[in-house]
Amino acid sequence: MAHDPLAHVRDLFDLDDDVVYLDGNSLGAPPKAVAGRVRDVVERQWGRRLIRSWSEGWWEAPERVGNRIGRLVGAAPGQVVVADSTSVNLFKALMAAVRNTDRSEIVVDAGTFPTDGYIARSVAELTGLALRPAPPEELDLRDTTAVVLLNHVDYRTGRLLDMAALTRQAHEVGAKVVWDLCHSAGVLPIELDALEVDLAVGCTYKFLNGGPGSPAFLYVPRNAQHAFEQPLTGWTGHEVPFAMSAEYTPDPGVSRARVGTPDILSMLALDAALDVWDDVSLADVRAKGLALTGHFMRLVEGLPGIGVLTPSDEWRGHQVSLRHPDARRLVEELAERQVLGDHRPPDVLRFGFAPLYNTFDEAERAAAILKELL
Amino acid sequence: MAHDPLAHVRDLFDLDDDVVYLDGNSLGAPPKAVAGRVRDVVERQWGRRLIRSWSEGWWEAPERVGNRIGRLVGAAPGQVVVADSTSVNLFKALMAAVRNTDRSEIVVDAGTFPTDGYIARSVAELTGLALRPAPPEELDLRDTTAVVLLNHVDYRTGRLLDMAALTRQAHEVGAKVVWDLCHSAGVLPIELDALEVDLAVGCTYKFLNGGPGSPAFLYVPRNAQHAFEQPLTGWTGHEVPFAMSAEYTPDPGVSRARVGTPDILSMLALDAALDVWDDVSLADVRAKGLALTGHFMRLVEGLPGIGVLTPSDEWRGHQVSLRHPDARRLVEELAERQVLGDHRPPDVLRFGFAPLYNTFDEAERAAAILKELL
Structure with missing residues (x-):
């Protein structure tokens, strides 16, 4: 992928590297500064x-x-x-x-x-x-x-x-x-x-x-x-x-x-x-969000049984919603493999891409595991 | 004072001993368990x-x-x-x-x-x-x-x-x-x-x-x-x-x-x-609250310029409200001497007694300092 001007921002978050966290559109990950401040x-x-x-x-x-x-x-x-x-x-x-x-x-x-x-x-x-x-x-x-x-x-x-x-x-x-x-x-x-x-x-x-x-x-x-x-x-x-x-x-x-x-x-x-x-440009955030979601959509389009609900043009936020008859099971199986998205009934899988901490590598890992499960 | 069946409970709170905290009716003091749980x-x-x-x-x-x-x-x-x-x-x-x-x-x-x-x-x-x-x-x-x-x-x-x-x-x-x-x-x-x-x-x-x-x-x-x-x-x-x-x-x-x-x-x-x-009886809490507030009221009654607003019978909660024309100044001067109560305009001084952590000694220290200030 192209140079990621926000790559350094992930270090500001307290996230495990073995987890692909794609549910920041439901609950954002904790910035490291929070624990000390709350204390x-x-x-x-x-x-x-x-x-x-x-x-x-x-x-x-x-x-x-x-x-x-x-x-x-x-x-x-x-x-x-x-x-x-x-x-x-x-x-x-x-x-x-x-x-x-x-x-x-x-x-x-x-x-x-x-x-x-x-x-x-x-x-x-x-x-x-x-x-x-x-x-x-x-x-x-x-x-x-x-x-x-x-x-x-x-x-x-x-x-x-x-x-x-x-x-x-x-x-x-x-x-x-x-x-x-x-x-x-x-x-x-x-x-x-x-x-x-x-x-x-x-x-x-x-x-x-x-x-x-x-x-x-x-x-x-x-x-x-x-x-x-x-x-x-x-x-x-x-x-x-x-x-x-x-x-x-x-x-x-x-x-x-x-x-x-x-x-x-x-x-x-x-x-x-x-x-x-503090030191982040919203234009960079937006550009990375579009790139992340676009990359993921291209990787999962055409997978068996998968429909893409999210617009492919720029009129989308930073989540990708897929349809599949077994959405609930797939979300559970993804979670067992440390890819966390969520399920919205009846048949929607949601993957949120938070430009401040999600990476292109994570989009690829999530898509690869979804492909395996299908 | 009589035996205090709740004396040990104060140890469950994170409170400085040099502060007489009589504002628990506005913001209770932190139990020690909170910091670890929040972490x-x-x-x-x-x-x-x-x-x-x-x-x-x-x-x-x-x-x-x-x-x-x-x-x-x-x-x-x-x-x-x-x-x-x-x-x-x-x-x-x-x-x-x-x-x-x-x-x-x-x-x-x-x-x-x-x-x-x-x-x-x-x-x-x-x-x-x-x-x-x-x-x-x-x-x-x-x-x-x-x-x-x-x-x-x-x-x-x-x-x-x-x-x-x-x-x-x-x-x-x-x-x-x-x-x-x-x-x-x-x-x-x-x-x-x-x-x-x-x-x-x-x-x-x-x-x-x-x-x-x-x-x-x-x-x-x-x-x-x-x-x-x-x-x-x-x-x-x-x-x-x-x-x-x-x-x-x-x-x-x-x-x-x-x-x-x-x-x-x-x-x-x-x-x-x-x-x-968990291991506290509300009857003990109530009895200590009445004893603490009663003790403080007896100590401050008759101090120059002080009127007592709080009922002296059992129809009172666990605070003592006093009136004095210089209520605001007195509350500020008490705070400088580490006795924390609060002021309610125009002329009320409030002292909350939290039976779980306040002591009879604190009631006496607060009354003595108030007496000095008057």
């Missing part, structure tokens, strides 16, 4: 400084770490907060998006990751709007559409949507758009500010490597923050939380999207994990 | 086992750790789940409590911790019910009251409410009751099942020592689970999450209160922290 949080920050640590960096961590993610998704500082789960952030985003609307429907990507559809249904029921699932290529947005919720990369097929075109499509009819960046944040150039995206959410435990269940993020652009009103009015979103006042006055900025006390262990594990991007 | 989670479970750990104990952690907390609050297994923050759980609990009600009001403790009042207000606005703040001694519950939300221990004064009597009072008019156990879970005998409490929430980072921002818990009694419907319908509350089906079907049990992917680092830090209760 410091537990033993020094919590153990020695105790309650004092809240005023020594903990309280502002959701905004500070949010800014680091903002840099990876094209958001200027002060517009991203790290808090809660993706599902909870979707609820906040959709409730805020339809608040005071005179429009009558929410549109959701028909092939969405389930939680997005479930939360959209719940918001529709709470607010009396209709929910209309639609395929991204036929969204049929109208002047009755309040908001459309789209997954940037389809979790099942790996298809990448055209954020610029679809955001424009929504805005042309006066609808808002909420982007779910779970499968794209950190591994593709994203330009939330430049595209004037209305709201975005994403998780941090996939390609951002924050650790299992690490807190999610929410983007609220500055000019929309004053109107961002959501029903999870927890005390940490208050303008002056420690005034302990009886009335809720939301923070004027993105902190109004905070709810309860931030989860510091996981937040600062994520903070440490984000260090791997 | 194992990061380095072995995440680093070596990677995605496989989800099926090696992670997925069920919210219910398993929930059962451990259940044992401390009088809940039989299968009724407590650890997830999200207290604020988010309050939202679920109140939304579920008023669903399909034909009653017209929510009542909330007028002196509640702010987040409870904010979330109650939000639920009232979403559902069209009225919100009526009322002092616990004059709740004036009626046949129009859908639900009453009460703090078991008042965060400001340390007053303990009579859970049995107030729960009965609610049930007599056919209202539900939601108890916030943030300041009582783990340090007082609580009998949720026996008292037929409708719903309860609590945080785990105070007297349960789960670590900064560790996930909160939610109690839904078994006979109410089938009717527990809440709008945060995230995928992990689904009956068969990995079927990835388009329609949301809630889990038949308490797992329907789950939302997004559980936060494993913090969840398993909490799990390790809970080990300290």
Whole structure:
């Protein structure tokens, strides 16, 4: 393969060389910096400084770490907060998006990751709007559409949507758009500010490597923050939380999207994990992701019984999804041979390629073992 | 002081002996077991086992750790789940409590911790019910009251409410009751099942020592689970999450209160922290808490300018709240002398006594230094 400008980055990860880890689109591998940072949080920050640590960096961590993610998704500082789960952030985003609307429907990507559809249904029921699932290529947005919720990369097929075109499509009819960046944040150039995206959410435990269940993020652009009103009015979103006042006055900025006390262990594990991007160009990451997935697809195309679900053009994320009637068994047998991918029922095998740590050699080893098993 | 049956438990905590830590009601001190457990989670479970750990104990952690907390609050297994923050759980609990009600009001403790009042207000606005703040001694519950939300221990004064009597009072008019156990879970005998409490929430980072921002818990009694419907319908509350089906079907049990992917680092830090209760009797914990707070109150009563807010009878939790016009300065000067309490504006000094690690000697050192400062 061509020169890999990210080859040295793998050394920043704590990964066994005998494992071919192709599930970073589900749970990213741990950057080496995480273990030491977490130890410091537990033993020094919590153990020695105790309650004092809240005023020594903990309280502002959701905004500070949010800014680091903002840099990876094209958001200027002060517009991203790290808090809660993706599902909870979707609820906040959709409730805020339809608040005071005179429009009558929410549109959701028909092939969405389930939680997005479930939360959209719940918001529709709470607010009396209709929910209309639609395929991204036929969204049929109208002047009755309040908001459309789209997954940037389809979790099942790996298809990448055209954020610029679809955001424009929504805005042309006066609808808002909420982007779910779970499968794209950190591994593709994203330009939330430049595209004037209305709201975005994403998780941090996939390609951002924050650790299992690490807190999610929410983007609220500055000019929309004053109107961002959501029903999870927890005390940490208050303008002056420690005034302990009886009335809720939301923070004027993105902190109004905070709810309860931030989860510091996981937040600062994520903070440490984000260090791997310090000297990395997202253009290099994207180029390597396309090269890795392309190489793997070429190696497995035509294997007996295998169908390729992932687009072969550039409109794909960094996963390759294959179909095979025995998908579950194959994923299990691959795991026995130290190739870790995952299975999505009924018949999909998913292989995630994390450009920061996966190698072309790994793509070849995985393809060779799959070929043997078939 | 009398023999302390819990004296040996302090050795289970990683605390400096030159610090008098009286803020465990805000952030509990770290049990020694936490550091090693978290290291194992990061380095072995995440680093070596990677995605496989989800099926090696992670997925069920919210219910398993929930059962451990259940044992401390009088809940039989299968009724407590650890997830999200207290604020988010309050939202679920109140939304579920008023669903399909034909009653017209929510009542909330007028002196509640702010987040409870904010979330109650939000639920009232979403559902069209009225919100009526009322002092616990004059709740004036009626046949129009859908639900009453009460703090078991008042965060400001340390007053303990009579859970049995107030729960009965609610049930007599056919209202539900939601108890916030943030300041009582783990340090007082609580009998949720026996008292037929409708719903309860609590945080785990105070007297349960789960670590900064560790996930909160939610109690839904078994006979109410089938009717527990809440709008945060995230995928992990689904009956068969990995079927990835388009329609949301809630889990038949308490797992329907789950939302997004559980936060494993913090969840398993909490799990390790809970080990300290393995050989401890809650009756001993309660007796020591009353003795510690009583001893401290006797030592500071009558100091110049000091008023005692905390009840002197047994209707108190394990904190002592004092009033003084210079409360903020005093808390700062105490901290300079290694006595850590906290300040609640405008004029309250709070001292939490965690029976598992605080000592009578510490109560005396804190009182002596306060006396010097005055």
